[in-house]
Amino acid sequence: MKFFILDIMVTEGYSMSPAVRPGKILLVCKVYYGFRLPGGVYLFRWRNPQEGEVVVFYTPLGEIAVKRCGEIIDDYEFFALGDNKPLSYDSRNYGPVPKNNIIGKALGIK
Numbered sequence: 001m002k003f004f005i006l007d008i009m010v011t012e013g014y015s016m017s018p019a020v021r022p023g024k025i026l027l028v029c030k031v032y033y034g035f036r037l038p039g040g041v042y043l044f045r046w047r048n049p050q051e052g053e054v055v056v057f058y059t060p061l062g063e064i065a066v067k068r069c070g071e072i073i074d075d076y077e078f079f080a081l082g083d084n085k086p087l088s089y090d091s092r093n094y095g096p097v098p099k100n101n102i103i104g105k106a107l108g109i110k
Contacts, residue, residue: 005031007104009056009064015082015089016066020054020109026066027108028056033099040100048099049078054106060094066106067091075099 007028011020020026030036034045040058049055049069057080059065067090070079077096082088091097 005029007056009066011066014087015084016054016068017084017087019083020066020106025110026056026106027110028104029107030104032105032107033102036100036103042100045099048072048075049102049105054109055080056103056106057097058101058103060097060101064103065090 007030009026009028011024011026012022014022033047033049034042036042049072051069051072053069054066055069056064056066065080067080067082067088070081070091072078073096077098079091080097081092082090
């Protein structure tokens, strides 16, 4: 299901276990950090991700990922970290992620 403000996603993989296991349903707020244009640039940004928040974003390879926001590098990038270090393909592999790649914040996990 795709919506303008909210999105529902089903998780895959074990990178965020045990907090977010495969097959869990995520409610993602797509406007939590601002209004993002379809091309991937935020037209308005009213909030930045905070360390510890679970964010949904596009990796540098263009894949959708769910990770925890680690260190905020500057106004433009953040470090994405999976909870399950041995099985997580994250910023330790591909480096910092541009904040414009953020799709939204995971609000609920069921």
